[in-house]
Amino acid sequence: MKIVPDYSIDDAPSSDIMAFFGGNAGPSSMDSSIIAWIKGRRSSTSYFFSVCTGAFIIGRAGLLDSLTATTFHSSIENLRKALPNTKVLSDVRFVDNGKVITTAGISAGIDGALHLVAKLKGDEMAKQVAAYMEYDKWVPGQGLVVGSK
Amino acid sequence: MTSNRVIFFINKGTHILDLAGAVQTFYESGDYGNPFEILYMSHKGY
Numbered sequence: 001m002k003i004v005p006d007y008s009i010d011d012a013p014s015s016d017i018m019a020f021f022g023g024n025a026g027p028s029s030m031d032s033s034i035i036a037w038i039k040g041r042r043s044s045t046s047y048f049f050s051v052c053t054g055a056f057i058i059g060r061a062g063l064l065d066s067l068t069a070t071t072f073h074s075s076i077e078n079l080r081k082a083l084p085n086t087k088v089l090s091d092v093r094f095v096d097n098g099k100v101i102t103t104a105g106i107s108a109g110i111d112g113a114l115h116l117v118a119k120l121k122g123d124e125m126a127k128q129v130a131a132y133m134e135y136d137k138w139v140p141g142q143g144l145v146v147g148s149k
Numbered sequence: 150m151t152s153n154r155v156i157f158f159i160n161k162g163t164h165i166l167d168l169a170g171a172v173q174t175f176y177e178s179g180d181y182g183n184p185f186e187i188l189y190m191s192h193k194g195y
């Protein structure tokens with residue numbers, strides 16, 4: 001399947017949330033122009049969000065330095081090696097550091113997105129969205145919110 | 150700042166459910182309040 005994006009790093013407008021994904025994230029994470037572009041968006045973007053191995057992209061841009069993160073279950077050890085200054089957790093659906101949210105693999109992106117919706121627009125809205133999507137297996141507490149009890 | 154514009158960065162080879170689950174979640178939340186503006190971007194060659 002081919003997807004035609006709206007923008008490239010040459011003309012993308014500013015955004016409140018930037019989201020990155022897995023599935024061949026390696027080339028993007030190793031591309032110096034993409035990494036520089038992300039770094040340039042750091043202060044103007046309210047939230048960075050990654051699903052699966054998208055964590056490698058934002059991690060290479062320094063966004064996970066000294067933070068806690070997660071990624072696709074088979075890539076936990078590789079992310080630990082790639083980001084020695086990041087605490088990488090397994091067995092968690094998402095990790096919220098405040099401005100930077102990472103999720104585990106693939107379907108965990110739904111949990112992370114629901115968490116971000118809850119954070120921005122309230123728990124009740126996130127529950128309504130989960131119900132509408134028939135994602136009735138959603139357990140909000142399966143993520144870690146750093147700093148909360 | 151109201152956090153309403155979301156940009157999804159797509160790699161060449163992005164897993165469809167990585168992307169689609171999050172997109173669907175943000176999109177559906179628009180039915181219950183101020184919708185997110187959803188945009189997609191990539192990089193040449195990816």
